[in-house]
């Protein structure tokens with residue numbers, strides 16, 4: 538990239554960069570610049586970028602022996618005085634982001650001695666990222682492996698897994714997300730595919746203990762979400778007390794149920810929930826817990842094809858059926874069944890969801906050989922008269938009616 542227009546001479550540029558950095562240290566709030574000054578991060582590059590109002594970084598590649606993925610690197614562009622580089626690893630993190638203090642101490646020691654003294658916990662998944670220098674990269678990987686972790690989870694591979702805190706901290710957890718996370722990590726196939734990129738694009742696996750979906754499993758290529766069968770359980774006596782105390786408004790509860798499953802009998806002072814209509818939104822449970830709780834018969838709903846990036850834009854996953862909370866081994870097998878046809882046939886940079894849209898959900902399920910309890914039965918057939926249709930008929934009709942409603946409103 539050519540140098541931005543009107544850049545001052547080198548010395549003045551560096552002085553102005555320093556001025557901006559100092560401004561960012563002012564004020565009563567914590568300053569990321571002050572924190573970065575404690576490390577060996579090339580802060581002047583950041584400052585120059587702020588003066589130029591352009592990213593000062595260009596792409597680069599750093600090869601670390603015996604490492605196929607997980608290393609990301611950038612070099613300062615040639616208009617940045619003094620140059621500089623920024624290289625970082627993604628390190629395997631722990632389920633629910635529980636980090637033991639002894640583990641953190643070891644990581645900090647490695648970062649200080651072999652890296653630049655900077656650890657980041659970033660992104661939606663809370664990924665553990667360590668900055669390093671290319672010269673010490675190999676020694677750093679060895680040190681990380683010695684303390685029982687590894688580098689991986691970037692590129693076109695299975696990405697670092699993500700699980701909510703689940704039963705360790707949360708009263709809503711409907712299955713053991715932490716155990717599922719650990720079992721997935723322990724599986725050799727999963728591990729191999731985290732450290733070796735061989736897929737058309739990235740593949741994310743996420744575990745959420747309930748439909749509140751803190752791990753955003755709906756946006757994973759495969760997501761596992763704790764649910765229950767039928768209606769939530771209502772403790773009428775406790776609910777009555779909450780209503781008397783003014784903590785719960787039963788009419789509001791019924792009005793806010795997204796599927797209209799709740800009815801409030803004023804005479805009998807009884808709240809009823811129709812399990813066949815309940816869409817597991819968690820709204821009533823959150824508002825009246827523990828008087829309203831998830832039902833006792835627990836399941837794990839499986840969704841596939843979600844993602845915020847991809848050829849056809851952001852998508853929420855499609856529900857494809859249920860597993861039991863103890864079926865984690867089947868969940869691992871299912872994950873590789875889902876990956877199979879996508880890996881074999883999808884074009885480069887097609888997320889699983891893009892591939893499913895291209896093929897149609899019914900055909901994808903058939904190709905992957907998936908058989909699950911509660912699978913959605915689709916009568917939709919791809920009509921011959923619509924060439925290149927990527928969506929089943931019923932889905933296209935839903936989009937069409939939505940577009941017509943919008944047109945009407947405009």
Ligand code: SF4
Pocket residue numbers: 701702703704707708709710711745746747748749750751752
């Ligand atoms: S997803 Fe549900 S179970 Fe998991 S932390 Fe969030 S509220 Fe709790």
